[in-house]
Structure formats: structure tokens, C-alpha cells
Amino acid sequence: MDILAAVGAWEQGARNERKDVEMVQTVLTRAARLLGWPDVDPKGVDGGIARPPRKSSTVQAIQAFQARAGLSPSGLLAPGSADWQRLVQAVDAAPAPPGGDSFFPFAKPAVADWTHPPRSFGSRRSGGRRAHAGCDLYAPVGRLIHAVRDGVVIRDPYPFYAQTDALEIDHGDFVIRYGEIKPDCALRKGEEVKAGQVIARVGLLVGIQVPSAMLHIEMYDGSASGPLTAPESASARRADGVPFLRRADLIDPTPFLNTWRTRLAGT
Structure with missing residues (x-):
């Protein structure tokens, strides 16, 4: 560093x-x-x-x-x-503080909660043909995004959705895809990050019906390998069988975010 x-x-x-x-x-x-x-x-x-x-x-x-x-x-x-x-x-x-060393990815609260549709994990997408694979944290364009925990970048930033990018980081106990970020992230594969470090900025979704800004968080337990986006035949599925179109080790970020919300990055 x-x-x-x-x-x-x-x-x-x-x-x-x-x-x-x-x-x-x-x-x-x-x-x-x-x-x-x-x-x-x-x-x-x-x-x-x-x-x-x-x-x-x-x-x-x-x-x-x-x-x-x-x-x-x-x-x-x-x-x-x-x-x-x-x-x-x-x-x-310095020793890690009691309860671990994890943070909410913003230094301020999100503009809206991530526990209700359409922002919540598992919400309907594409007319109900697929399920939302993460949680959306609404925030102004350009808001700083912080690493939730120490980790290693496992893929260069890449185009993700509606003119935004995504960044994948292995945090040890889990992998996070930080999605819908601005396409100016300078981190590259193999770089180490520290908990609370600024890693990206909230991007603006354009070319869709309602332009909006948010951080899209996806989490994986690391038990599978390969691309995080997966075909329906290999996808994780909601309890009712609706596919997420994501790798089989996809997990719900909601309980993590609910815990981290009291530990804003930078506090």
C-alpha cells in the first residue's frame, strides 16, 4: 500500500x-x-x-x-x-475489533431500504421470469463505495448493465460483486483492498425506462467456480424455482447488510 x-x-x-x-x-x-x-x-x-x-x-x-x-x-x-x-x-x-471487521459499503445510509421490492433480493425481474440476484442500495451518482472487508480483486472491472460497470472482490468468507458502479474504477485483478477502503463510485443507469443510481450488491459463498452470471440450466433458484441466472453459490446479502448498517464505512 x-x-x-x-x-x-x-x-x-x-x-x-x-x-x-x-x-x-x-x-x-x-x-x-x-x-x-x-x-x-x-x-x-x-x-x-x-x-x-x-x-x-x-x-x-x-x-x-x-x-x-x-x-x-x-x-x-x-x-x-x-x-x-x-x-x-x-x-x-492492530488487532481486529470484537465482532469482526466488516462495514456497510457507504459512509452514509442508503437512500432507501434494500428489504422491499424492487430493491430486495429475490424480487421479480423480466415479468417474473427471473429473480433479482442481489440488493440495491440507492444513493446519489458518484457516492463513494467502500470495501466491506479486506479482500482481493479477482477480476478487472467490466461492463455490467445500462452503461455501468461491476467489480468482483474475494473477501475470504464470501465473494461480492459490486455492480452498477461508475466506469472509472482503477482497481485491477490481484490487487488487495482493506476494509473501508474506497473502491468505486455509484454509477448512473442510462438507456432504461427510469434512469437511476444505486450500488447493486451480489454475494457468493465461494463454493462454486466460474463466471458469476450463469445460464438458466446452471443457475441458483428461488424457493419456487424461479432462476436468478447466477452461479449456484449465490447467497442473500440482506442479513449481512442489516448487520453492517450500524457500521458505516469511515465511522
């Missing part, structure tokens, strides 16, 4: 590239939660650093960590610097 350019205080020469800022904010957020250091909490993951004379919660969080680590509180983290390496090492060495 590394950043490509300096992040932090503008007056110290920071470039504050969006993806670098998001990474630093994600690591600081994890440090605050895992290590019990509230002063190193950047108060959110938004990819931005306020310019002086406004105060930046992220710069304050960097300075707080540096002070705790016995480093000069410059408010700057540079690629490969001792400050950045100490921060990453502190988080990596």
Missing part, C-alpha cells in the same frame, strides 16, 4: 491527488477505530483537503498521528516516508 504523491498541508508542498487523499483518509479512519485514537480520525473519506485559512480535519488527523508516533507534526505524508510507513504499520499490526 502506498501513495503516489504527498498528502496533507498545502503549504508543505502536498499535491493532494484525490486517490492519494482517499487512501490516507481510509488508513487514518482505520487507525482511529482499531487503535482507539479518536484524534486521528479525519472525519470522513471524501478525497479532499481544505485549503488555508480553512481548517482541514485530515491535516489535523495527520498531525495527531505524527505527535503520537513521536514524529514532527508537519501535517504531511509523503510516498515512502517514515511517517507514512509508521501509519500503515500501526494499522496493519
Whole structure:
């Protein structure tokens, strides 16, 4: 894990590239939660650093960590610097909190619940000929999507539905397809992600009857192999036999999301 350019205080020469800022904010957020250091909490993951004379919660969080680590509180983290390496090492060495280390994929609640049709798992699709294979989390276009748990990207982002993409991540106990994301995800197959890390953004479905924005979450227990989208002959099925047109190890994300809803990413 590394950043490509300096992040932090503008007056110290920071470039504050969006993806670098998001990474630093994600690591600081994890440090605050895992290590019990509230002063190193950047108060959110938004990819931005306020310019002086406004105060930046992220710069304050960097300075707080540096002070705790016995480093000069410059408010700057540079690629490969001792400050950045100490921060990453502190988080990596932290014990997992009780109850696991999983998050809701947003830093804010979804706009609507995912337990009622048409958003819920198993809802009617295609006039009842197939069942909805996931849960839809409605949110504004561009909202940051966070990894629910540590994991490894198992496929490059690819076109999914109505001019949006999908990303597949193996989270160990399960595989998640993060669907209907913006087609600008930079992650690639083989890359590791950390719980709470920003991985993508909510996309806009276009070319359909009602343009809309959401994160489509599908989950698989990993007991099967091959493409997640499957023909009817090999598909998982609803209790009444209606096919999902998905791999046989498809599972319902609803109970997971109901648990994670109290652990918003970045909190």
C-alpha cells in the first residue's frame, strides 16, 4: 500500500491527488477505530483537503498521528516516508475489533431500504421470469463505495448493465460483486483492498425506462467456480424455482447488510 504523491498541508508542498487523499483518509479512519485514537480520525473519506485559512480535519488527523508516533507534526505524508510507513504499520499490526471487521459499503445510509421490492433480493425481474440476484442500495451518482472487508480483486472491472460497470472482490468468507458502479474504477485483478477502503463510485443507469443510481450488491459463498452470471440450466433458484441466472453459490446479502448498517464505512 502506498501513495503516489504527498498528502496533507498545502503549504508543505502536498499535491493532494484525490486517490492519494482517499487512501490516507481510509488508513487514518482505520487507525482511529482499531487503535482507539479518536484524534486521528479525519472525519470522513471524501478525497479532499481544505485549503488555508480553512481548517482541514485530515491535516489535523495527520498531525495527531505524527505527535503520537513521536514524529514532527508537519501535517504531511509523503510516498515512502517514515511517517507514512509508521501509519500503515500501526494499522496493519492492530488487532481486529470484537465482532469482526466488516462495514456497510457507504459512509452514509442508503437512500432507501434494500428489504422491499424492487430493491430486495429475490424480487421479480423480466415479468417474473427471473429473480433479482442481489440488493440495491440507492444513493446519489458518484457516492463513494467502500470495501466491506479486506479482500482481493479477482477480476478487472467490466461492463455490467445500462452503461455501468461491476467489480468482483474475494473477501475470504464470501465473494461480492459490486455492480452498477461508475466506469472509472482503477482497481485491477490481484490487487488487495482493506476494509473501508474506497473502491468505486455509484454509477448512473442510462438507456432504461427510469434512469437511476444505486450500488447493486451480489454475494457468493465461494463454493462454486466460474463466471458469476450463469445460464438458466446452471443457475441458483428461488424457493419456487424461479432462476436468478447466477452461479449456484449465490447467497442473500440482506442479513449481512442489516448487520453492517450500524457500521458505516469511515465511522
